[in-house]
Amino acid sequence: MLKDDYCDYNTCVALKELGYVGSSRYYYTQRDHKFHYDAYNKFYTVRTADAMGYVLAIHLYDAQKWLREEKHLHITIYSQSQESWQYRITKPHQKLEDGLHGEDFSSFEEALSEGIKEAVKILKNQ
Numbered sequence: 001m002l003k004d005d006y007c008d009y010n011t012c013v014a015l016k017e018l019g020y021v022g023s024s025r026y027y028y029t030q031r032d033h034k035f036h037y038d039a040y041n042k043f044y045t046v047r048t049a050d051a052m053g054y055v056l057a058i059h060l061y062d063a064q065k066w067l068r069e070e071k072h073l074h075i076t077i078y079s080q081s082q083e084s085w086q087y088r089i090t091k092p093h094q095k096l097e098d099g100l101h102g103e104d105f106s107s108f109e110e111a112l113s114e115g116i117k118e119a120v121k122i123l124k125n126q
Contacts, residue, residue, distance in 0.1 A: 004109045006057045007116060009033040014120045015058055016046050020066055024049075026057035060109060063116045071123055075115040077108055087115030089122065 007015065009028045023045045025038040030053050038044070049056040067073045076088045085108050089100045102118060105111035 003035045004107075004113075006035070006059055007063050007113065009035075009055060011063070011113075011117055011120060012055050012058050014124065015063055015066070016050075016056065018120065018123055019070070020058060020063070021046055022056065022058060022062055022066070024056050024058065024062075026059075027052075027054035028057055029053065030055055060112045060116065064112060067116065067119050071119070073119045073122065075112065075119060077111050077115065079108070085111035087111045087118070089115060089119050 006012075006026060012028060023043045025041060025043050027036055027038075027044055027049050028034065029036065035057060036054075044052070044054065044056055046056050064075050067075060072092050074088075074090045074092070076090070077085060078088070079085045083106070084103070085105045086101060086103045087105075100118060100122070102111070102114050105114060
């Protein structure tokens with residue numbers, strides 16, 4: 001796994017504040033926000049990571065799934081070419097073209113990460 005496969009530190013903190021519950025062997029340190037993994041295959045939950053002074057690193061797919069299942073925000077990634085990726089954020093029963101969108105990201109992961117960040121902003125402003 002690469003760091004690009006995980007939400008950044010601030011997004012992980014925001015997802016935790018919104019009620020995300022999950023586990024990972026990857027985490028950020030609270031003091032310097034550096035990305036780490038547990039070499040001994042220990043998995044942390046949001047609570048155990050917090051108790052250790054860590055912030056759970058949340059995989060992009062897990063964040064996308066949680067936002068869809070728990071918060072009912074669907075983040076769809078698509079591309080017109082392999083060089084440009086876009087995201088769409090929709091609510092249930094909303095047409096894809098009516099959703100909030102972001103365009104021209106250089107990778108699928110970058111588009112998904114930015115879509116998750118935007119979904120978090122939407123939820124925090126409700």
